[in-house]
Amino acid sequence: MFKVENYDGNRQAQYNLLRKQLVSLLEGERNQIANLSNASALLNQFFDRVNWVGFYLTEGDELVLGPFQGLPACVRIPFGRGVCGTSAKERKSVLVADVHQFPGHIACDAASQSEIVVPIIKDGQVLGVLDIDSPEKNRFDEIDQENLEEFVRILVKFL
Template sequence: MFNVQSYSGTKEKDYELVIKQLKALIEDEPNRIANLSNAAALLTQFLDRVNWVGFYLMDGKELVLGPFQGLPACVRIPLGKGVCGTSATKEATVRVEDVHQFPGHIACDAASQSEIVIPLLVNGELLGVLDIDSPEKNRFDEKDQEMLEKFVKTLVEHL
């Protein structure tokens, strides 16, 4: 059974704990939607100062809204458009300190100020992206990026 533990160590130790919790949630569950849903809920519970956590999944030549936590969101994002579409096209993490300075930013929630998007690559194929928004500028640093990439790597091993 999944057991919520409190986070009180360093940022890296807290991320390691949330990754351990992710493994406990998804290791015996084959359903992709269930695992993405729990991953979004877990990150929402873990991360402070965020207003949206979720997934956009590849559907043909565009990203379509998947499991998420937060306000209703844009349903379809073309590849190459906005932060999510850029991350998907580049198949690389995109960390944006101020979304209003990002050319072509798609504002699904006017409260969002910064964003990090991490691609989900399964056997070299783009499944989608993890998108996390914050109402604060400069919310995500290099350590967040490193550890969220590790979180995603753990997640895709079970998808």
């Protein structure tokens, strides 16, 4: 496994390989917790300069902590609150260059400076969100967003 910044190829090639690794890990397994656990571990190994990678799962009108890699985290987040709740409520990805500038940001880890959240939608229902935090501002960009959205589209097939 390689870190995205340590690979000599272009970023798109790196993401293509990541998606192939995801399919290899999940193929033949239908257990949601197992697949989300492996997906979070894969992403944690893929990215440099991140301090939290994981999932929040929908339960009623809130998100509940799911499989993750990182420090202990907030357990419940109402839809519409913080970056994760906003992504779930609006059903769209949220890319935040500086979490301290995001109204209502929930600081589970004081070290987090930037964040990207991608909703997980299957059959029109929000199953949860993928959340990745970094201790650096401006860590994520549109290339990350587009590729993580594709990562989630693949993941959904195994949930």
